[in-house]
Amino acid sequence: MNSKSIPPNQQLVRRDCWPVVGERSPGNSDLPWTITVCGQVLSERCVDLGDLTAMPQTTRCIDVHCVTRWSKLQMEFEGVRFAELVADSNGQPLWNRQARFVSFVARSTRSHRTSLPLEELLELDPLIALKADGEPLSVEHGGPVRMVVPGRYFYKSIKWLQRIEFLSDDRLGYWESEAGYHNGADPWKQQRYIAASLSKQDAARLIRERDFRGRDLLSLEARGLDLENLHAANSLLRNADLRNASLRRAEFQGANLSNAHLQSADLREANFRGADLEGADFSAANLRGADLRDASLFGVSFGVVNAHGALSQAAVMDATTKFTASSLDALTPEQRDWLQLQSVTLC
Numbered sequence: 506m507n508s509k510s511i512p513p514n515q516q517l518v519r520r521d522c523w524p525v526v527g528e529r530s531p532g533n534s535d536l537p538w539t540i541t542v543c544g545q546v547l548s549e550r551c552v553d554l555g556d557l558t559a560m561p562q563t564t565r566c567i568d569v570h571c572v573t574r575w576s577k578l579q580m581e582f583e584g585v586r587f588a589e590l591v592a593d594s595n596g597q598p599l600w601n602r603q604a605r606f607v608s609f610v611a612r613s614t615r616s617h618r619t620s621l622p623l624e625e626l627l628e629l630d631p632l633i634a635l636k637a638d639g640e641p642l643s644v645e646h647g648g649p650v651r652m653v654v655p656g657r658y659f660y661k662s663i664k665w666l667q668r669i670e671f672l673s674d675d676r677l678g679y680w681e682s683e684a685g686y687h688n689g690a691d692p693w694k695q696q697r698y699i700a701a702s703l704s705k706q707d708a709a710r711l712i713r714e715r716d717f718r719g720r721d722l723l724s725l726e727a728r729g730l731d732l733e734n735l736h737a738a739n740s741l742l743r744n745a746d747l748r749n750a751s752l753r754r755a756e757f758q759g760a761n762l763s764n765a766h767l768q769s770a771d772l773r774e775a776n777f778r779g780a781d782l783e784g785a786d787f788s789a790a791n792l793r794g795a796d797l798r799d800a801s802l803f804g805v806s807f808g809v810v811n812a813h814g815a816l817s818q819a820a821v822m823d824a825t826t827k828f829t830a831s832s833l834d835a836l837t838p839e840q841r842d843w844l845q846l847q848s849v850t851l852c
């Protein structure tokens with residue numbers, strides 16, 4: 506893959522920064538680690554970590570693109586090629602004629618999983634990785650063993666791999682069925698989310714009542730609407746379109762606004778405490794008096810960074826805008842430098 510280019514609407518995280526996304530530890534870590542290849546196969550295969558490390562190891566530089574808009578280019582991963590694990594000792598494929606999809610299942614309390622079409626997998630040539638940047642994978646990043654699937658958003662790369670299941674029909678993964686993530690996951694086509702699940706009537710009623718509390722409003726369309734004093738604490742507004750909306754004094758505490766479109770919104774005195782703002786776009790939004798303490802800021806945009814590193818269409822903020830100092834580590838250097846010039850209040 507061409508490491509010089511980066512898919513649309515992604516931004517690079519700092520070189521020394523690798524965000525942890527989703528689950529942070531595997532379930533049942535006392536049991537010996539095994540990976541089972543099963544389902545539509547001619548014969549099952551089960552390997553342990555010793556078997557895996559004894560297999561030929563491949564080192565490859567892979568671009569990582571998270572759906573919440575951060576990317577890390579050319580990360581060095583080392584492990585066993587998927588194609589080598591799902592073959593017998595003669596190199597013959599283990600799957601049978603019915604196999605068309607592959608589900609990767611994690612050893613985790615929620616049996617986290619994700620799937621891909623077999624044909625795509627053979628083309629993408631993923632790694633069953635044991636190391637990243639020369640070190641054994643840390644537990645939070647999927648150690649001892651995880652998938653790394655190049656060319657797809659990172660939610661297709663399961664951490665703590667324990668089962669590779671060949672299927673005749675697809676079975677949606679955890680994020681794909683619970684969070685509305687797109688099953689295609691191609692970052693070059695920006696396949697981030699499926700469309701809104703809410704009916705137009707239900708959406709209209711919630712908007713009229715200005716009460717979104719605790720609701721799942723994935724991909725809600727509320728562009729340009731008057732939503733002053735909106736109650737939206739703990740709501741799920743991933744990918745919501747709130748461009749140009751009037752959201753003065755809106756309450757978004759603990760809400761999930763990842764990838765929300767907030768360009769040019771009036772967010773004066775809005776409350777984003779503890780909200781998930783990963784990948785949200787605040788370009789040209791007014792954030793005077795807004796409270797963003799303890800919000801998660803990976804992939805967030807406060808403006809458009811041009812080729813010279815300068816920010817245009819910048820959000821409006823000043824000393825009345827509050828952040829938690831440590832949460833700024835998640836920003837790109839350009840955004841952080843710019844933010845520090847706005848003399849925002851750091852708590």
Ligand SMILES: Nc1nc2c(c(=O)[nH]1)N[C@H]1C(S)=C(S)[C@@H](COP(=O)(O)O)O[C@H]1N2
Binds near residue numbers: 663665
């Ligand atoms: N078992 C498991 N694997 C997972 C997830 C998860 O929650 N559980 N999250 C996925 C998502 S959305 C991303 S972006 C990457 C994050 O990997 P990282 O924490 O090592 O950056 O793992 C993917 N694999």
Ligand SMILES: [Mo]
Binds near residue numbers: 526571573660
């Ligand atoms: Mo992700």
